[in-house]
Amino acid sequence: MFFHEVQAGDSLFTISSRYGISIDEIRRVNGLVQSNIVPGQALLIPLYTYIVQPGDTFTAIARKSFLSLDQLTAANAAVNPAALQPGMRLTIPNISNYHASTLSFYVVRSPELDRALISDFAPYSTSISIFEYHIASNGDIANTLNDLTAIQTTWTYRVRPLVTVTNLTTKGFSPELVHQVLNNPAARTNLVNNISYLVTNRGYGGVNIDFERVMAEDRDLFTGFLRELRDRLQPLGRTLTIALPAKTNEEIPWLKGYDYGGIGSVVDFMFIMAYDWHHAGSEPGPVAPITEVIRTVEFAIQYVPRRKIIIGMPLYGYDWIIPYSPGRVAPAISNQAAIETAMRYQSPIQYSTEFESPFFHYKDQQGLTHEVWFEDVRSMGAKMLLIHEYGLDGLGAWQLTLGFTQGPWLITKFFTIIKV
Structure with a gap:
């Protein structure tokens, strides 16, 4: 099991083709009602076989699979990490024990x-x-x-x-x-x-x-x-x-x-x-x-x-209006609703690697700018x-x-x- 971070130009169709998984399964696992995914969105792919993509490295694949480099390497002992080729299949080891x-x-x-x-x-x-x-x-x-x-x-x-x-x-x-x-x-x-x-x-x-x-x-x-x-x-x-x-x-x-x-x-x-x-x-x-x-x-x-x-x-998470004004209370927003909001406004999702937290900005119908942090x-x-x-x-x-x-x-x- 691993996540795919949506890139500009991605669609559910291209992602499903890339990893050999149906669009319906991607929708089901990620709770997607709409298909208008946005750059930066993290989609969970419930597979334990990973198909190597152009530009992939063992380090990048380990990160998106929540594995250490040693765990990924041990599960794929026959694969030379320096000789990855698109289309190769890697085993994502089970860590649920x-x-x-x-x-x-x-x-x-x-x-x-x-x-x-x-x-x-x-x-x-x-x-x-x-x-x-x-x-x-x-x-x-x-x-x-x-x-x-x-x-x-x-x-x-x-x-x-x-x-x-x-x-x-x-x-x-x-x-x-x-x-x-x-x-x-x-x-x-x-x-x-x-x-x-x-x-x-x-x-x-x-x-x-x-x-x-x-x-x-x-x-x-x-x-x-x-x-x-x-x-x-x-x-x-x-x-x-x-x-x-x-x-x-x-x-x-x-x-x-x-x-x-x-x-x-x-x-x-x-x-x-x-x-x-x-x-x-x-x-x-x-x-x-x-x-x-x-x-x-x-x-x-x-x-x-x-x-x-x-x-x-x-x-x-929370949905703040910015610039921040002391005394103004930000409404809470469920993680699922936050993702749906980003999709509705077509707002790219950013990710802080320092804090391991996603966030995005959008402008509402009244012209107010919002900043949303969630999980x-x-x-x-x-x-x-x-x-x-x-x-x-x-x-x-x-x-x-x-x-x-x-x-x-x-x-x-x-x-x-x-x-x-």
């Missing part, structure tokens, strides 16, 4: 839609964290979800359903709410009891705690709360996981509430939200630059066992390689309803998924 877990988020919609999406994504899932239940200041669970179909469907396909418990309010994630609960022993105990009851009563396989913007002064109390919750859930055979912001050091003031080492010693897995370095309220830029993801991984493995770390990836097969593949290289537990995504047609194909290229 890495056993990995996935933990992705899913926002419930309706029983019919829940059943359909979960059953589609189940072959590529270890756990699905169903979003979301809210906490109250006294430790109560403040809402209910119509989640029984999602829970039952998830178990049916040997996937562990996790309940997501958050500090979300109508005004966003509330650090004050977490502070109130953690600093009130009765409320903290009540919350542990309520989460345990919620998990067992509704048939969840565990919980994912998504408390965001935890205060520095609550750092130890937060870890202690997780330990209490672990001690309650573990005898029940339930899993405790957590969603954590990405940290690259201990000096970032707004992240001091998260003790990676303490938390890592308590939970079964941690989902690191390795995204939003640029976000809706920031200036344009890569959402999940590989440079920062690597720094996050290298920080995390100092404190947390590698096989407890799941790297979260965004199934979205594609190249940037996702680069992050999946990190899981191999650092020996991490696996990957996950926010969130499955956004869709990313090429995603499951990439997962099967890189991993054998662990099932429950």
Whole structure:
């Protein structure tokens, strides 16, 4: 399996002819409704035989196949890399023997839609964290979800359903709410009891705690709360996981509430939200630059066992109006919608090799210029390689309803998924 970066003059017909694959298959794998592809667009080609093209080198073929030069060379020992000729056939070796877990988020919609999406994504899932239940200041669970179909469907396909418990309010994630609960022993105990009851009563396989913007002064109390919750859930055979912001050091003031080492010693897995370095309220830029993801991984493995770390990836980007104006909020855009936007406006897609991130510009009907950064097969593949290289537990995504047609194909290229 490899990607083809569209060049000027390419069409789906010429690409299909070049690699010996049908146009319909290219459309299906890449989620293409239209055929007006644009230069710079990355198309995933689901073949394990590569037909050498004019100008190809072993290095270039290895890069587009997400392989090291040694891996490609070993799989084609009879081929002299210095004597490549167009039309030669190379074997793309299978690297899917890495056993990995996935933990992705899913926002419930309706029983019919829940059943359909979960059953589609189940072959590529270890756990699905169903979003979301809210906490109250006294430790109560403040809402209910119509989640029984999602829970039952998830178990049916040997996937562990996790309940997501958050500090979300109508005004966003509330650090004050977490502070109130953690600093009130009765409320903290009540919350542990309520989460345990919620998990067992509704048939969840565990919980994912998504408390965001935890205060520095609550750092130890937060870890202690997780330990209490672990001690309650573990005898029940339930899993405790957590969603954590990405940290690259201990000096970032707004992240001091998260003790990676303490938390890592308590939970079964941690989902690191390795995204939003640029976000809706920031200036344009890569959402999940590989440079920062690597720094996050290298920080995390100092404190947390590698096989407890799941790297979260965004199934979205942002669409900024430029020039950037502070205070203007950029709408999020799914990766698939970003590609469709580039095709609709016939905007060439550029790719930052420094950040391993694609981006493009377009001008809308009102004459406003936009800058879009998102994720594609190249940037996702680069992050999946990190899981191999650092020996991490696996990957996950926010969130499955956004869709990313090429995603499951990439997962099967890189991993054998662990099932429950």
